[in-house]
Amino acid sequence: MDNNRFPGTAQAQTQGGTASQGLSLEVVKVLRNTYTLLAMTLAFSAVMAGISTAMEMPFGVSLVCFLVSLGLIWFVLPKTANSSAGIWVVFAFTGLLGFGLGPTLNHYLSMSNGGSIIMQALGATAIVFLGLSGYVLTTKKDFSFLRGMLMAGLLVAVVGVVGVLVLSMFGVDVSAVSLALSGMISLLMAGFILYDTSRIINGGETNYILATTALYLNIYNLFVNLLHLIGAFTGDG
DSSP: OOOOOOOOOOOOOEETTEEOSSOOHHHHHHHHHHHHHHHHHHHHHHHHHHHHHHHTOOHHHHHHHHHHHHHIIIIIHHHHTTSTHHHHHHHHHHHHHHHHTHHHHHHHHTSTTHHHHHHHHHHHHHHHHHHHHHHHHHHOBOOGGGHHHHHHHHHHHHHHHHHHHHHHHTTOOOHHHHHHHHHHHHHHHHHHHHHHHHHHHTTSOOOHHHHHHHHHHHHHHHHHHHHHHHHHHHOOO
């Protein structure tokens, strides 16, 4: 997701790909609020996923949750991002996506090594996110140059996912293409983590609600696609 840029007062400026020493108070505040809200929404999303898994919700629920969450992020969040109401929208959005994960998690848990697959995906997601975010926070590099490539890649991925869904409806075996798409999306999300974290540090994003939403989506999509990849290569069913 490419968030709209809001005018900010962050003072960090880049030169030769790196920012000046230190971060402004405004940037530090946005970072603190973003990571606090991100941690809370990830925990809430995990709880909702656990509830959905325990209830053994059908896959149709995932589609409904996804569509409603899209409505929230496209139509509601832009109108509430600059108010406290935006926080509740983010919790509703992340809660829905978490609840929609239940059927997918149950699919892997039905395998004898399903628990291990999920934990590997969680661990890999955490390592990638913490590693890339830590790199940007430490070096303060400006990754805004990735924007064009990331958006082009995202467009290709969306078209690919739609194509796979259509072909699968006609009984075409798209397992290999699906795996390739998961690998591509995983790399894209890694790129978006660099890009979105860099935008906060360099003053491109001063709204912590929108920053949280972007990072959450990066983590969510990274986890789902790593889960698919790990499940395909190590699963027993």
